[in-house]
Amino acid sequence: MNSSVIIFPGSNCDRDMAVALKKFGFKNKMVWHNDTELPKSDLVVLPGGFSYGDYLRCGSMASKSKIIDSVTKFAKSGGLLLGICNGFQILTETELLPGVLLKNKYSKFICKNVFVKINNSENKYFKNIKKIF
Amino acid sequence: MKISAIVTLKKDVLDPQGKVVQQALKGMGFDNVKEIRQGKYFEIDVDENDKKKAEKKAEEMCKKLLANLVIEDFKIIGSQ
Numbered sequence: 001m002n003s004s005v006i007i008f009p010g011s012n013c014d015r016d017m018a019v020a021l022k023k024f025g026f027k028n029k030m031v032w033h034n035d036t037e038l039p040k041s042d043l044v045v046l047p048g049g050f051s052y053g054d055y056l057r058c059g060s061m062a063s064k065s066k067i068i069d070s071v072t073k074f075a076k077s078g079g080l081l082l083g084i085c086n087g088f089q090i091l092t093e094t095e096l097l098p099g100v101l102l103k104n105k106y107s108k109f110i111c112k113n114v115f116v117k118i119n120n121s122e123n124k125y126f127k128n129i130k131k132i133f
Numbered sequence: 134m135k136i137s138a139i140v141t142l143k144k145d146v147l148d149p150q151g152k153v154v155q156q157a158l159k160g161m162g163f164d165n166v167k168e169i170r171q172g173k174y175f176e177i178d179v180d181e182n183d184k185k186k187a188e189k190k191a192e193e194m195c196k197k198l199l200a201n202l203v204i205e206d207f208k209i210i211g212s213q
Binding site for chain 1 (some may be wrong): 146147148149150152153197198199201203204
């Protein structure tokens with residue numbers, strides 16, 4: 001499968017993503033935010049980091065990048081699109097995910113490892129996963 | 134022409150940042166503050182001499198980028 005990782009100014013987990021994708025057998029390409037066309041992709045990833053320094057609103061300026069039109073078309077035609085951390089913030093600032101992120105209500109900032117579980121495997125990402133880790 | 138715009142959280146949106154600022158002020162002795170809400174101020178110098186056109190451009194910028202209209206309002210507050 002082919003993947004693309006989009007790099008924005010201030011993204012810093014793009015290389016981690018490339019390493020992970022390679023480990024899982026993807027043929028990956030790094031794509032610059034100013035490009036207008038995505039390479040042929042099955043999966044597109046918006047990586048973590050601090051695009052545009054989190055200035056204005058996290059992910060706001062990245063969501064207006066030239067590449068986003070192409071990413072939107074890709075997602076709307078059924079392509080797999082994954083936003084991690086700042087990448088997720090960017091997706092909420094495009095029209096692709098609804099809603100918006102608010103500041104933590106109780107002003108707590110927690111950084112720790114947690115277990116997650118798959119609540120719904122009726123989708124392209126999880127349908128082949130039989131075990132819950 | 135310089136257009137001034139402010140962007141504020143909609144009134145029903147929680148402002149934890151403002152709350153923290155209020156608590157800090159309280160610690161400094163400003164204990165009669167009922168609430169603080171923090172917004173943003175933009176000074177946009179548009180290359181345009183027509184005031185109406187300049188304000189319209191600034192309004193478009195607010196709608197498209199400077200404000201997230203899901204949780205924020207914006208207001209053009211001045212021009213010079």
